[in-house]
Amino acid sequence: MFLPINQKDLKKLGINQLDIIFVTGDCYIDSPYCGVALLGKYLYKNGFTVGIVSQPRLDTDEDIMKLGTPRLFWGVTAGSVDSMVANYTPLRKKRKEDDFTPGGINNKRPDRATIAYVNLIKRYDRFKKPIIIGGIEASLRRVAHYDYWDDKIRKSILFDSKADILVYGMGEITLLELTKRLANNEDFRDIRGICYIDKTPKEDFILLPSFDEVSSDKDRFIDMFNLFYENNDPITAKGLCQKHIDRFLIHNPPQRILTQKELDEIYELEFEHDIPPELKKLGKVKALDTIKFSITINRGCYGECNFCAITVHQGATVVSRSKRSIINEIKKISKLKNFDGIIRDIGGPTANMYEIECTKKLKSGKCKDKRCLFPNPCKSLKIDHSPLISLLEEIRRVPSIKKAFVASGIRYDMVLNDKENGGRYLEDLIVHHTSGQLKIAPEHIDPNLLRLMGKPPLSDLKRFIEDFYKICRKNRLKYFLTYYFIAAHPGCGTKEMEKLKNYISENIRIKPEQVQIFTPLPSTYSSVVYWTEKDPFTGEKVFVEKDLRKKKLQKEIITV
Numbered sequence: 001m002f003l004p005i006n007q008k009d010l011k012k013l014g015i016n017q018l019d020i021i022f023v024t025g026d027c028y029i030d031s032p033y034c035g036v037a038l039l040g041k042y043l044y045k046n047g048f049t050v051g052i053v054s055q056p057r058l059d060t061d062e063d064i065m066k067l068g069t070p071r072l073f074w075g076v077t078a079g080s081v082d083s084m085v086a087n088y089t090p091l092r093k094k095r096k097e098d099d100f101t102p103g104g105i106n107n108k109r110p111d112r113a114t115i116a117y118v119n120l121i122k123r124y125d126r127f128k129k130p131i132i133i134g135g136i137e138a139s140l141r142r143v144a145h146y147d148y149w150d151d152k153i154r155k156s157i158l159f160d161s162k163a164d165i166l167v168y169g170m171g172e173i174t175l176l177e178l179t180k181r182l183a184n185n186e187d188f189r190d191i192r193g194i195c196y197i198d199k200t201p202k203e204d205f206i207l208l209p210s211f212d213e214v215s216s217d218k219d220r221f222i223d224m225f226n227l228f229y230e231n232n233d234p235i236t237a238k239g240l241c242q243k244h245i246d247r248f249l250i251h252n253p254p255q256r257i258l259t260q261k262e263l264d265e266i267y268e269l270e271f272e273h274d275i276p277p278e279l280k281k282l283g284k285v286k287a288l289d290t291i292k293f294s295i296t297i298n299r300g301c302y303g304e305c306n307f308c309a310i311t312v313h314q315g316a317t318v319v320s321r322s323k324r325s326i327i328n329e330i331k332k333i334s335k336l337k338n339f340d341g342i343i344r345d346i347g348g349p350t351a352n353m354y355e356i357e358c359t360k361k362l363k364s365g366k367c368k369d370k371r372c373l374f375p376n377p378c379k380s381l382k383i384d385h386s387p388l389i390s391l392l393e394e395i396r397r398v399p400s401i402k403k404a405f406v407a408s409g410i411r412y413d414m415v416l417n418d419k420e421n422g423g424r425y426l427e428d429l430i431v432h433h434t435s436g437q438l439k440i441a442p443e444h445i446d447p448n449l450l451r452l453m454g455k456p457p458l459s460d461l462k463r464f465i466e467d468f469y470k471i472c473r474k475n476r477l478k479y480f481l482t483y484y485f486i487a488a489h490p491g492c493g494t495k496e497m498e499k500l501k502n503y504i505s506e507n508i509r510i511k512p513e514q515v516q517i518f519t520p521l522p523s524t525y526s527s528v529v530y531w532t533e534k535d536p537f538t539g540e541k542v543f544v545e546k547d548l549r550k551k552k553l554q555k556e557i558i559t560v
Contacts, residue, residue, distance in 0.1 A: 347408025
């Protein structure tokens, strides 16, 4: 069943007024990879009616009001990607394509979509129902943050959008509790995983440096971000407050981590793995090619790469689905129309963190003085790929599956650190779960840059390359590695790119094609370095290339 998207759907279901209407910058794909679909089905299972308005036009009320006004609230998201990232390249040029828009043309998602959609609702909803914002755009912009496209510090998106409540992170538990409270006219302000605005700060919450302070003082911005980042673990985090002019952002502690049973139940909801027929008429949605036949096996990532937003959004604790749940989903997918026997991805934020987590962290929370993998894997993190090996073996035994690829990235430092099962996992991965090439993301080879990125050392890359080709020779496979590199990350100049070029030429002997220019994503440590030109951990000065032409030249050093 698709969630209703028009009046015809409402009549068919006998619904006069929906409880909740979600508004999204993506085309509605009924898949667990689509946030509004997953949350919508979850709320529907728990007794609430939900409809979806996808990519509404801003110059009319025809789209935004086609389902009427919700009984409880509007839920607004920019979509699966921050709208500014979706709309612009790292060189700030308008993107021509959008994989989440029918027809693939980037002409449906507005800039700062969360703000645009909230304003649209406020213009036309005469009943003034509450507006809740969420998704990755809202989640990463929930406190004062550096914005690359404005090149300045922006307020919390809750203030800029004038929405009522912000749900951050993976919001199933939070949104369900919030929906129940609103339905019963109960106070919601103690719910974990939300932000709201108040006239006064909250007692016992940490008072962050104010918006005015962090806008004018880069050292205070670093102080603020350190406090914000340190309070992202559900077990150890305290609530936060931040003054914006004459009011306060109230940032409740993060929601607890889902149990495996809860994660299974969410991914076992019924999905069509397709887009509604009415939207299909508008053109092909390219993202569906990948996500339609892909499986999420875990959530969260303790890799904590400084340029990546996953930790702030999904959390640094990994929760894995049960083998039974994953196999059942694969069997369901195998019965879908046009299934060709190939699973496009068995993965997650990182593909080889399945069933690997620190028991100390699960009990006492994330360590504040060290990371799980950087600069080296922590001894408390018992890296063991055997559960993942077992899962992949069982997937291969499903009769309808010809091939199940692992397209999500892997941490090769974890493979190397698993002395007992790492080699066996890598061999299984190469022989059974790649299409002839394996993607890895060393990002660079310069030691100072790797430190600023939070990536493993060059020595790990060298060992992994040796192990990969040794396994290929053993199995008589002419497979190869594909490398992802970043240009113009803070700390990187032409000298570092020339160094990378020479290393690639002498040791890897390829012409890399997967090279991206660094984008400072909101609420990441790398964006902090980009804005302040300081190392937030040492206070040392860091070179940052901000000239767009020179950024492009950095990339061309190794691609042209």
